[in-house]
Amino acid sequence: MSTNLTARLRARLVAALPPEQLLPDSQPEYVRSYVYVFGAMTLASFILLIASGVVLALFGPGWWHASPVGHFFNSIHFWSVQAFFFFMVLHLWAQFFMAAWRGGRRITWLTGAVTFVVSIGAAFTGYLSQQNFDSQWIAVQGKDAMNAIGIGAYFNLLNFGQMYTFHVFLLPVAVAGLTTLHLLQVRRRGVVPPIPPRELGR
Amino acid sequence: MTAGTSRTARRADVDPRPARAVPYDLVREVLVVCGVVLVLVLALSAVFSSPDDPPTTIRSFAQQSPLVFLHTALGDLDGSGEIASYGPPYNQGDHAVQYLGPVSLQKLAGVTIPINTAQDFVLGPLQPLATVEPPVAAALDRFNAASPAQRKAWEAAYGTALDAAVSSGATSLQAPAAAGPVGPMLAGLLEEAQVGSLDGLLLTSSRFYATDYTKPLLFLQGAAMHNRASALNFLGTQWGMMNETGSYPGQAWLWLYTFWYQVPAIATSPNGDAIVWAIMAVLTLLLVLVPWLPGINRLPGRLGVYRWIWRDWYREHPVGPPGGTFGPAGPPGGGPRAGP
């Protein structure tokens, strides 16, 4: 094998994910159920979530309280979150009912589930970043739980600056990174085949 | 596990029969779905908008409920308030300290956000007023020079008068002489609060820019917030966090977390939060590890929802008689490289 590290890295990447597998133009015939679309719906809501969040970020945290246009973008962001979680939960249940971790896809489930947990953190800091009564209440209400297990000593829900930076940078980057990993894993293994009928000796 | 056995395991748990490859446009699918979600979200936003109830300020609190404000301030001064004796991360109290068995993670994390309620919420914020109002300055001097026992006596006298005023339905308080300097001090604090300067004084950092609302929120966290919140069904025992102002969906995905607070034994336990976190930590770990959990990872096969999901496939690929029509040597049915 070549000693050129670049060539070796490329060879490994291409072997793991050849282009026709990364972006295939055909699928096995069992990929016909609409159930497979929930993942794409989750992805679409996430894209919309990021796009509306970027608009809110461009104008700064005070903008949407005073501007009707800003408020509309906040509404888009708000409903994208609701859609994101709605489709993600449908997707999670669908993958569960399909036992989609079969055939070497356990890590795909793992990254998906971790994404779910990190997304909850991202949404939570979002509610804390609203600067309205909901934020105040969630902060004072949530602090006791955070403090009770020692997290509150370092992750202070009452510190708007800290929550805002978590919400607009750290957690979205984490969710986007995990989602990318998740999707690459899906493409690498291909879509999960049906559960074998009992007669075929499971 | 060797590569060989894991490959056999993979064969065994997926349908081994070869699948035809059919044309599929992933990019088109994602674009179409993005369009559908965009229309859905735009419609929801246009019809329902989003909540934005103005925050509670110390000013609005002091103007609307002056006696409740004075009660809060007295608790911060005499140490009977919730935050005064809260414990870590704010101070060394034990009012809110929680344990899991013998261990308190709360105590282990330590005091990282020091708060002395008497100093931070009352005596400190009175300083600016004292520079322009000599009676407040004199009261502060007298209070600071007094013995702890004397201070306690003044505070107790003030508390008695305050309770009497509240139960008589009064809206203001004439502090008795027995309350000594505490009367003019808390009257001064109320004045600062009602004109809005206490909001700023609790926020001000020595560095001019402010992004940390810990102090004003800790000042408001008791009666001020709870009275407004309970009217909105926000309390923990009312599925608190899942709700939003107005009739908006809140963080519905926290349902399992909030669920535990509806269990009486947990809701009334002094360690309730720590218990709920412990339960949720275990359940989250289980969710992440579902594929590895014996029994659970076979459950979908028993539930049979998959038969409906892949109904076309099973209909078109009936299981033949033993030694039937499908070739046993076909590639595993998985993966886009499968099929002809």
Ligand code: HEM
């Ligand atoms: C940001 C959140 C998520 C996005 C954008 C996402 C997206 C996707 C997409 C597009 C697919 C392929 C198509 C499909 O089967 O739907 C997929 C597959 C999968 N997802 Fe997710 N997902 C997310 C979260 C989750 C969660 C929370 C779980 C479960 C805990 C999960 C488990 C799986 C599994 C096991 C597969 C593999 C299915 C297969 O290979 O056919 N995902 N995901």
